[in-house]
Amino acid sequence: MTGSGFYAGLNVGYGWGGSAMTTDFADGRGNALLSSSAGSFDPRGVIGGGQIGYLWQREMLVEGVEADFQGSGRKGGIDALCAGAPDGARDGVCTPGHQGDNTFDPALPVAFSLTQKLDWFGTVRGRLGVAVTPRVLFYGTGGLAYGGVVTSGNVSGINVTGSPGSGDNLAFTPVASSFSSTTTRVGWSAGAGLEGAFADNWSARLEYLYVDLGTVSGSFATPVVALSDAPLIVGYRSRITDNILRFGVNYRFSGT
Template identity: 40%
Template sequence: MAATSVASAADMAPRYTKAPPPVVEVWNWTGFYIGGNAGYSWGRGHSDVSYFNTATGLPIAPPAGSITSAGYDMDGAIAGGQIGYNWQSNNWVFGIEADAQWSDEKGRGVFRCAATGIGGPCLPGLTFLPPGVTGTSLAVDTHLEWFGTLRGRVGVLATPRVLFYGTGGLAYGSFKTTGTMAGVTPAGVAVVSVASNDDIRFGWTVGAGVEGKITNNWSAKLEYLYMDFDSFRAGSFSLAPASAIRADVDTRFHDHVLRVGLNYTFGGPVVAKY
């Protein structure tokens, strides 16, 4: 009997336990996110200057040789942060994003209201032309100190981890305009005036980008934006009362922004069991 029991036990099939189902991470784009970015901007400013006689209030028709319009580059580094929310529906991702950026974009335009033989309207009250004087000059320095956007985003998933998107909406920024005006008094004495003006202006922006998941919470992006600010009064600069002349400066600005960013999406990973 003992021998029979041993033989029966040896003939029994081994027992197997069922393996647990694999846990697969599902890439999820829905949720609030916050992040930072850095990049570079290639901006372009264009300014037009109108001259006026401050004593009469009448406009001055600049003589031949005057410079009343100038374009100038405004390039510089940028850095900032963004916050937003995404909704994922199948392969589509919809969202809204706001960002704020520090900017080092600066540029200068140089203008001149030219003199005539005895001074002319650009040198009010002057009856002779001092040696070396070519008129009343104006240098305008423009600095985009910071800017921000509020945009919608619509994208499609090329893979569960890679999103291509388009974006557009509102742009706003703080422009500091400094004018350095130089001329002469009716007595022929050189005079210089420096003044600054700060203003927040509004415009619009459109762009596109690509964003990829590093983990379910972390993602990296590369983004391009075009920004356009309509013409605005950048400042009025005057030599009065030393010389009765004023220059009004109207500026238009557009910008090309290229930046990289890193986002953190709040919420835990989504898992599925099969």
């Protein structure tokens, strides 16, 4: 599509994202880090949405600005574990065991399951290209990106409790909790595409975009008893990126 004017259109494509995530277990008294692990997941799936923009053409040079909004819903997750007591020991990495009259009951592991979803995203970008023929435009694009990220998780463990030196009031108490957090992140995007006119005021294009939404983080207290008898705190940090390949159709309303 060459020439100047406003345009709008629809697109559909495929996204393969990446989320590099770190999970932490900390003691609620002083926030001392007890355990940390790293992992990643790669949510993939179909995306779709629409775009609107304006182009200016001066001879072969074409400049423009475009905004788009995409539905996604792709998600993934990881599991983390804070180890219980090793053989011959009472306390685990994150939780205490119970000391009885003649023996002890070892601490048990704590499980943390985390899911993250890119619900939607959009961009506001500049476009700069060259009309390689009167009907074909090759362009680069880059600018602002933003997106809605939903993070949810659950923690489960067993508190081993009782008075030191006593075997009479020993208790194994299963505990669990969950959380959900929604945040809008702002980052950047860049890519390139090829667009060609196929009828009066109509064009089709193939476009690649890379999107970086930066880091999402959070933490919450759990009912699991930590080594200091304070609540165990779990936290996460994730870097969210996305690769998008999409096909679009545009209609130019007016111009030259």
